[in-house]
Amino acid sequence: MKLITRETDYAIRALVHIAKSDKEIVTVTDLVETTAVPRPFLRKLLQTLNREGVLKSFKGKSGGFTLALSPEEILITRIITIFQGTMQLNECMFKKDICPNTETCSLRKILNNIQDYATRSFAGVTLKEIMKEEPHES
């Protein structure tokens, strides 16, 4: 299974391109060229980012998108949450009353640790870090 869906990935890539662009305002057409994401899908995704206040959109001719926040204000977890909901790796399959025993809790513990690690890994990571040419060391 994947931690990041295609949509989230597309979104991040689009944001990086917008952030790096020389242009004041970036159009879907620009992004289709640079990201190779199917146009209608990309549009929907950008509209979502606009509604969520990550992008700012301008309608009409010579319209397009800009970041609504600076790259260091855009948390990657925010983008993930928008498209995938809260990242919860350790969801228990069972209601508390079905699973009162401690048998599988040892497994839960492992899952919880991984969840915590993931949370710590993403903590504070913004678009700015992701934009960097050099992979960031964690």
Next chain:
Amino acid sequence: MKLITRETDYAIRALVHIAKSDKEIVTVTDLVETTAVPRPFLRKLLQTLNREGVLKSFKGKSGGFTLALSPEEILITRIITIFQGTMQLNECMFKKDICPNTETCSLRKILNNIQDYATRSFAGVTLKEIMKEEPHES
């Protein structure tokens, strides 16, 4: 998203029950009572574990299942792999030629770290650890 699917979870729970059971041979009926997993689904799942050599089955009246290996020989990752395939959290959405740039690689790095942590967390963990009453410390 979840690291462990329902099926894997069911399977582990069933294995724990079989391992803990007083009976030499455990039937599906026994397990339906103790695990509350839908019978046909449980059957399919046990048959899979049998085919994979984790369980040993006995047909006919007074038949049922036993572990094919001792609890300390059954790796949890094995069970996960059987039902979910290899746990690969950091699959890249894009072919190398579509994604030659380093832009998102910083994100990949984070995903890789989480993947590695998960792998380390599960390394060497067997059914025996999972069976313990006290959650194991990692």
Next chain:
DNA sequence: ACAAATGATACTGATTTGGTATCATTTCAT
């Protein structure tokens, strides 16, 4: 007025997940 952009929204198709249903086969107990 019209072209070029986004907004809103409904729909579609593929895949995965969780679960059912059926029939065949084996084996113990009588």
Next chain:
DNA sequence: ATGAAATGATACCAAATCAGTATCATTTGT
């Protein structure tokens, strides 16, 4: 022998999620 009680094999089904399409409405610069 035979029948009940177990698993083996397999095909099917339904809901959810994921990825993507299609359409029409609205805005705006020239």
